[in-house]
Amino acid sequence: MSSQSQVSVLHKFRGILFSTVSSEELLNALDSFDVREDDVFLVSYPKSGTHWIAEIIENIPNARITLTSPIELGDISKLEELKMYSKRRVIPTHLSYDLLPVKVKQKKCKIIYIVRNPKDTAVSLFHYYRDNPNLPCVETWAAFLELFLKGEVVYGSWFDHVLSWEEHRNDKNILIIFYEELKKDFSKSLKKIATFLGINVNDSEINKIAWKTSFSEMKNNSVKENSDLNHTICALTSDRKLVFRKGVVGDWINYFTSKQKRVFDELFTEKMKHSELARVLEE
Ligand code: A3P
Secondary structure, three states: OOHHHHHHHEEEEOOEEEEOOEOHHHHHHHHHOOOOOOOEEEEEOOOOOHHHHHHHHHOOOOOOEEEOOOOOOEOOOHHHHHHOOOOEEEEEEOOOHHHOOHHHHHOOOEEEEEEOOHHHHHHHHHHHHHHOOOOOOOOOHHHHHHHHHHOOOEOOOHHHHHHHHHOOOOOOOEEEEEHHHHHHOHHHHHHHHHHHHOOOOOHHHHHHHHHHOOHHHHHHHHHHOOOOHHHOOOOOOOOHHHOOOOOOOOHHHHOOOHHHHHHHHHHHHHHOOOOOHHHHHHO
16 A cells, blocks of 8 residues: 555544544644543553443443543544533543543553453454555555554554553553453453453343343444444444444454564563563464
8 A cells, every 4th residue: 555545544643643533633633631630541552442441331330431432532522522421431542652632641540451462453453444444545455454553544553562561561550451351251350450440240230231242232232323423433434333343352363464463472572572562462
């Protein structure tokens, strides 16, 4: 793909590619955006399972929260819109640590960072690029993978994003959740999230949440739900139907050639050599 077609639907802000639905004026204004101490930020690299975790939090009884649309979605009026919510706000975002409003760090707001195996993330993002009119057209998986490895995709390099958050993994206000662990032991991950938010959940509630947030249930509901930019938690589309593709671990095997796997693994080893998270992702 030519760099021209990238430029037509994405723009660079501080070296990172953003969709045009994130205005430069809004991104600049985030520097001085004031937050509330009880705000919760739900952070991820795109396609890591953000909708799933958001749905889980919304379904925790007594959570008393409002899920907002992503902080970087829209124009400058977004910041006024966020002030309207009176309940505790859960604010999704795909920003890296460095781009997050400085007041989130000063006030030590709670942050849940979701991370997913990068090969599955890449495959998921490839499909999202193909289906989403807000993203550039990419003809083939091979062309997309090249862009992904160079970090020339929306929200930049997966490696830089994850490492920017990993540096803060021991901060008391940050909880890291793995997509794969959530799949493997839903109850354990849900209890971690609830405890982090200061809420108790019992086993019968956990079973109900597991059912309501299962892939099939969320996919079915997404067809019925309205496509409305004000009610999306994705900064890249208002169409929830695009989000629910397969919802499995290990789909990458159906896409990567052995050469692509080797190149990917070499880069992973080099970039993630000091990473603790990498050990979990490689298991
Ligand atoms: P796939 O494209 O691999 O299917 P995000 O919400 O960050 O955009 O991530 C989207 C990915 O999470 C998609 O992955 C989607 O299918 C998966 N996903 C969404 N809801 C899920 C659920 N309830 N269970 C498992 N995976 C889910």
